[in-house]
Amino acid sequence: MAHHLTGLDALAGTTVTKAHATGNDFVMLADPAGELTLEPDQVAALCDRHLGIGGDGMIRAVPAHLVTSDAAVSRVLAENPDLVSTEDAPLWFMDYRNGDGSVSEMCGNGVRAFAHFLLAEDLVQLVEGEELPVLTRAGMRSVRRVPEGYAIGMGVWSFIDPELASSKASDSLVIASGLDEPRPALSISMGNPHTVVALGDTALLEQLNLQEAPQVDPVPPHGTNVEFVVPAEPLVTTDEAGQPVGRVRMRVHERGVGETMSCGTGACAAAAAVRVWAADDTVNLWKVDVPGGQVTVRFTARADGAEDVELAGPAELVLRGTLA
Numbered sequence: 001m002a003h004h005l006t007g008l009d010a011l012a013g014t015t016v017t018k019a020h021a022t023g024n025d026f027v028m029l030a031d032p033a034g035e036l037t038l039e040p041d042q043v044a045a046l047c048d049r050h051l052g053i054g055g056d057g058m059i060r061a062v063p064a065h066l067v068t069s070d071a072a073v074s075r076v077l078a079e080n081p082d083l084v085s086t087e088d089a090p091l092w093f094m095d096y097r098n099g100d101g102s103v104s105e106m107c108g109n110g111v112r113a114f115a116h117f118l119l120a121e122d123l124v125q126l127v128e129g130e131e132l133p134v135l136t137r138a139g140m141r142s143v144r145r146v147p148e149g150y151a152i153g154m155g156v157w158s159f160i161d162p163e164l165a166s167s168k169a170s171d172s173l174v175i176a177s178g179l180d181e182p183r184p185a186l187s188i189s190m191g192n193p194h195t196v197v198a199l200g201d202t203a204l205l206e207q208l209n210l211q212e213a214p215q216v217d218p219v220p221p222h223g224t225n226v227e228f229v230v231p232a233e234p235l236v237t238t239d240e241a242g243q244p245v246g247r248v249r250m251r252v253h254e255r256g257v258g259e260t261m262s263c264g265t266g267a268c269a270a271a272a273a274v275r276v277w278a279a280d281d282t283v284n285l286w287k288v289d290v291p292g293g294q295v296t297v298r299f300t301a302r303a304d305g306a307e308d309v310e311l312a313g314p315a316e317l318v319l320r321g322t323l324a
């Protein structure tokens, strides 16, 4: 019996790459001429783990000047008038979609995979010490090389409900399969929405069944990704350079995907929430352990009190091939 993959026939002959960043995996497509139109059912078929290639999401690389009809691209270009994208010097847009075909504003692990992919495809050069700009629906992001892979300038984090900035505790309750009672949670934006829940110990984290979507009440306006974190004991230690380092373990249920092995924006949101709960903004370096490995999150205060976030970790390419 032949299995028909909805909408994939139209992509026959397209070159695809499979990539992952701490186990968060993506189907990557290069679209240098801006020719690909991807419908949600095609994205879902590509990301299907049985009938497609399989991935938590899909990422298309397309020059920004070829997709100015995309409202997010034109908004970001208008916000950054110094940026230019031309045929000779394209500014690359990371067109990220979740595995169910839905669009998300941002994907932190995705930016690392995106940079690695652009370099492998010879679409960009990234000289040691320089930064590669990447346009995302959440705004501009920057990428630089670091020993463990890539570090992404993620912009500032913010509370989804700004009124909470004064109370700084929780804004919602989360019910999840495997937890005996609803837990307080804090919703944080990293360009995309996150709701972070603290758990008391690792056994609780491990017994969660994230095959089932957690219920958030009230749910943020555009839905949310839900992170469960367990602070290490002690929460803060000192690295070889004598610098304080915070450490947490995290599992995540992603909007439009399900449980994933890692979520970069989620790790940033989790570290930001734990810092708020600890009422200590002096620890700026955080290690976040996820099922797919470890990422590093660094906070830097701006003059206006907001905090820039940097996310660092590895990225790998797994295969390159042609759709049959």
Ligand SMILES: N[C@@H](CCC[C@H](N)C(=O)O)C(=O)O
Binding pocket: 024, 057, 098, 103, 104, 105, 106, 107, 108, 109, 110, 192, 193, 225, 254, 255, 256, 257, 260, 262, 263, 264, 265, 266
């Ligand atoms: N895994 C990503 C986040 C992907 C988008 C998310 N599912 C959403 O809908 O916002 C990351 O590494 O940040």
